[in-house]
Amino acid sequence: MWRLRLFICAAILLTGVRLRSAEIESAATLRLQGRYSEAMERYLELRESQPVQAILGLSRCYEETGDASRAIGVLQEADATTAKHPLILSRQAALAFQRGDYAATQAFVDKAIAADATNVLAKWLAAELHRVAGRLEQAEQGYGKLTDMYNTLANVSRAEDIRVFGWAASRAARWNRRAEDFRVLVNDLLPSALEKDPHYWPAHVDSALLFLEKYNRVDAKSEIDKARSINPHSADVLAVDALLSLQVMEFEAAEKSVQRALEIRAxxxxxxxxxxxxxxxxxxxxxxxxxxxxxxxxxxxxxxxxxxxxxxxxxxxxxxxxxxxxxxxxxxxxxxxxxxxxxxxxxxxxxxxxxxxxxxxxxxxxxxxxxxxQLIQVPGKLGMIQMRLGEEGRAGELLKQSFAADPFNVRVKNTLEVLDLLQTYAVIETEHFVIRFDRGQEQVLAEHAAVYLEREVYPQVTKLLGFEPPSKSLFEIFSRGRNSSGHAWFSARMVGLPSIGTVGACAGKIVALASPNEMSKPFNWARVLKHEFIHVVNLQQTHFNIPHWYTEALAVLYEEQPRPPSWNAILARRARADALYNLSNINLAFARPRNFENWTLAYCQAELYAEFMLAEYGEDALIKMLQAYADNITTRQAIKRCYGVELAAFEADYRAYVDRVVADLPRRPEEQEESFAALQRAVNEDPQDATALARLARAHLARGARPKARQAALAALKIDPREQEAAYVMARLYLSIGEVKRAMAMLDARLDRREPHAGVLALLAGLHSKAEAWGQATELYQLGRKRWPHETKWLQALAKLYLQSGQNAKLAEVLRELATLDGDNATFRQKLADLAFQRGDFAEAADWANQSLQISVKDADMHALKGQALLEQEKSADAAAALRTALVLDPSRDAWRFILADAYVQAKQNDKAKAVLEELLERAPDFPGAATLLESIESE
Ligand SMILES: [Zn+2]
CATH class of the missing domain: 1.25.40.10 (Tetratricopeptide repeat domain)
Incomplete structure (x- = not known):
């Protein structure tokens, strides 16, 4: 009997609750959607009839809109009966906990539990109070009790309570390394809160945080986007979004989210x-x-x-x-x-x-x-740091431990894969370096890198910087393997995620490099190795205190490359716009470049700082600053200590220095990219303006409107018969119908040799070149080169012309200039090596061949050419090494085998010579001279 009665009572109670909660629920929905003022209005209306729920709702609205004192105040103002309600008490406890008032938290928790032993939030806070006092065992018991409670309850009615159970469950899962529980949390528990209330975005936020902890950006982002679509005005959501952006170093996005969050809740x-x-x-x-x-x-x-x-x-x-x-x-x-x-x-x-x-x-x-x-992320984070410090053995242990506890952590998983890959890598160890690489793909590169680092980089850099690292530096070269590119492996090696934009990076004791042989744009690997080794030395000699700008300044300076024309162009533009960096914001540009131009400018300006310091404060200026940073003083203090000047004066002198550099750069012709409409308007305003007409003609030509182009160009020439742009347009029109002579006559008559028009000059020179009128073409290209010394196209055109006309001496001269301007170009260097070899300058030939190999190390012909050039200089041992490499890369070249045998003979290594000759004769029994050479060795 009593069971039935109980049932009826419960039914009445439930209906009652449901009736009352319909209005509260609609207010809660408004609040969850971020419509706070409407929600507050509703809650205020319900304050009399349903004080507990209304006050709770109001308190949350105040909190979420940044009024912390009202969030508490509204609870304190509750009447005596309401104030004793367990939900009000636990809310008071939560707010006290959030402001770090643990005594008050404890008091409210005790009262709440006394009023209702099943108050979920109060029980969670009780456990949390244990945790923050270091009573970890009790805390864990508390989380465990909540989990038990959740499991025994048939139904949890409030989404908020499900969330708290989720907190307890995830804490318990982390502390007890129950990885599987995360799946349950994300797949079952948190979605069940959303089943209770589809507007309950905090469930999405908690899911996002779990994914974020695992560096699972895609799923975290998707949860955050869902939360945001429900409530676009929640600071909680925006803060997690910011955390997510920060995790992948998207600083600009993080800043945006933070700003919006703080506008809502300061x-x-x-x-x-x-x-x-x-x-x-x-x-x-x-x-x-x-x-x-x-x-x-x-x-x-x-x-x-x-x-x-x-x-x-x-x-x-x-x-x-x-x-x-x-x-x-x-x-x-x-x-x-x-x-x-x-x-x-x-x-x-x-x-x-x-x-x-x-x-x-x-x-x-x-x-x-x-x-x-108990902290689940720490071993993984420590493992990542040990990776950066080059302690791969220790890192491996930690990461394995971390992976066992949490197999969902993407960063740890990726890094373990890197370690696994490295197990298969070969090692070259020299006096100061350890180089790890894929034997099958990068043997040649690794050997050359080892020689270059040990023979050239180490002595030079350690002397310049006045410091030798106490232990060997580890260099790792990553190549394609296991379905990932060398660059992806490189990025995973450095940060555990595929997000780095560069090709080389340094973490203080190790350097990682993406294989230059598989990048779409070739780069000078030797320069990158040197650059990164400078960082290695700088970071260690200053106990990692060197600011970003200064180590980049030194790295770029000692690359010993002239400033590329593209850098000069950016520098000049930004200097004229007064938009340069200074020492207080340049680090920001390295860490958070908003675009490629800013990034380039930061490197360019950093190098100029170093140049300026050398020019202004003498040869030891750079080392002095390194010592100052080793003592961990700020840049301001360092400048005062080293140079005896205030930062402001230093900056002013630097700026004057930059202005002098910029003044020496020629102004580029102002390329006015005006819109078509603007060009047309200019002509309408002044139909007698020949320049405007000519520009319009060119715009018509670009759009393929030839009759209109012709009309405007002729009109311009009628007003000003010397108008070069109009002549250019007419010449192009003549060429389009095959009238080459008329085109040349048109250009020839109008070209102004003192103020040449780039288009006229290039077109006319090209036509002369085509007609093999080398003299005229050369004269015109030289004119362009003189007029626009920072544009390489004139040099390139000259190189092509000299090549076609067989003027080798002049070709070499132009190529040398081009090679200096473009440190990443192997072709120029290959051609220079060929030319030097042809004219019998073997020292230069070997040098250019070597330089081309520093970009394109797998070029068998260049190794062979270098070997022959060395042999001609009687450097037979090095010659043999180069020829051996050439044959590794291309074993089909029997002619090289013969030269290699010769090199061995000269190096007095007859056994090796014999072996090579025997191999050669087996492959090509009639190879001229081979048999004779072999006989002569055997007869010795
Ligand atoms: Zn760098």
Whole structure:
């Protein structure tokens, strides 16, 4: 009987609840959609009839729109009965916890549980209070009890409660390394909250955070987008979006999301945290610290923020002698209130990782792991740092441990695959370097890299920088394998994710390189190796304290390449627009370039700083600054200490220096890219303007409107018979109907040799060249070269002309200039090697061949040519090595075998000579001279 009655009672109760909650639910929907003012209106209307739900809703609205004091105030203003409601009490507890008032939290939690022993939020907070006090076992029991409670409940009615169960479950899953539980969370538990309420976006946010923890960007982004489509005005959602962008170094997107989040909630702790991280990432620790301090006002016990505060002190004060006094103070205070503050130490490690202070990051990740082995991400993060420090053995152990605990972490998984691949790689070890590479694909490159690094780079760079790394530097060359490109492996090696845009990178002790042999655009690998080794030395000699701009300045300077014309063009434009970087914002341009131009300008200006410092403060100016950075002083202090000037004066002198550089650059012809309409308007306004008519004619020509082009060009020439652009258009029109002579006459008559028009000049020169009138063509191209020295097209045209006309001496001269201007071009160098060899200049031939191999190392012909050139200089051992390489790359060339045998004979290695000749005779029994040479060796 009583069972039935109970059933009826329950039914009445449930209907009652449902009736009341319809209005509350519609208010909640408005709130979840971010329509806060409408939601608040509803809640205010319901405050009398349903005080508990209305007050809870209001409190959330205030919180989510950034009014923290009203969020608490509205709870405190509740009447005595309402105030005792367990939901109101647990809400009070949650807010107290968020502001770090743990005593108040405890008091509210106790009252809430006394009023309702099944209050989910209060039970969660009870466990959390254990955690923040370092009572990890009790905390874990608390999470476990919540999980048990969830499993025994037939139905959880509130989406909010499901979310809290999710928190407890994910904590328990992490701490107990139950990887499978993550799948349940993401696939079942969180979606069930959305079944209760399809507007409940916090479930999407929690899913996103779980994916983010695994570096699974695609799924995280999809969850965040879903949350955003429900509530576009939630600071919580925007903050997670910012975290996601930061994780893949998309700084601009992160900044945008942070700004929007802070517009909604100026006190949002995670948004402020990302804002600080963005400053850390651009080496502005002081600004980051100020933001962190602002955030700490909202919760002085937030371990994530306190970790960032301690790290900021570490960055500002230097870590070479251990933590500074104020950093130590923060650590003492945090460890006193929580002896197991792993999150705090992890946060310090994160900042040092972000600011590339890898040795320090390792120290604090290690401490995080010790003080809280429960933290699932720490071994993986520590493993990644050990990878960057070149400790691959230790990294492997940590990453395997991390993978076992959490197989869904993409970054860890990718890095383990890199380690697995590296197992198959070969090693060349020299006195100062260890080079790892794919034996099948990069043997030749690795051998050449080893020789180049050891013989040329090491002695030069360590002398210039005044420092020798205490241990061998590890260089890894990644090639295509297991269905991924060398570049993808390289990127995975550096960051665990396929997101790096460059071809080489340095993490202080190791350098990784994508195989130059598989890049679509060839690059000078030798230059990249040298550049990266300069970073290796710089980072170690300054205890990782060198700012980005200064190590790039030195790396680019010592590449010893002239500034490329494209850099000059950008520099000139930006200098004239007064949009150059200075030392306070240049680091930002390296870390967060908004586009390719900014990135290029940053390198260009960095190098100019180094040039300026050498010119202004003498030969030892650069080393002095390195010593200052080793003492971890700021750039401002360093400049004062090294050069005795204030930063402002230094900057002013630098700017004057840049202006002098720019003044020496010729102005490019102003290429006015006016719209067609504007050109037409100009003609309408002044039909007698020959220049305007000529431009319009050219625009018509470009659009294929030949009759109109002709009409306008003729009109222009009628007004000004010397109008060059109009002549150019007419010449093009004549050429289109095959009237070459008329075209040439048209151009010839109008070309102004003092103020030539580039189009007229190039077209006329090309026509002369075609007619093999080499003299005229040369004269015109030389005119262009003189007039536009920073445009390589005149040089290229001359090279082509000299090649066609067989003027080898002049060809070599032009090619030398082109090779200097383009450090990544192998073809120019190959041709120069050929030319030098032909004229019997074997030293130069060997040198150019070597330079071409520094770009295109698999060129068998160049190895052979280098070998022959060396042999001619009686450098028989090196010659034999080069010829051997040539034959490895192309074993079909019997002629090379014969020369190799000759080289061995000269090097007095008759056994080897004999072996080569025997092989040769087996392949080609009649090879001229082979048998005779073999006989002469055998008879000796
Ligand atoms: Zn660099």
């Amino acid at each position: 006190d949002h702790p995670r948004a402020l945290q990302v804002a600080a991280d963005l400053h850390f990432a651009s080496f502005q620790a002081q600004t980051a610290l100020e933001i962190v301090e602002r955030a700490l006002k909202g919760n002085p016990r937030d371990e994530l923020l306190l970790g960032r505060k301690a790290a900021a002190y570490g960055l500002l004060d230097g870590m070479q002698d251990g933590p500074s006094e104020r950093m130590r103070e923060v650590m003492t205070a945090v460890t006193a209130s929580n002896p197991h503050c792993g999150i705090f130490f992890e946060s310090i490690g994160d900042v040092f990782d972000l600011t590339r202070k890898y040795p320090s990051a390792a120290v604090y990740y290690e401490r995080a792991a010790q003080s809280m082995p």
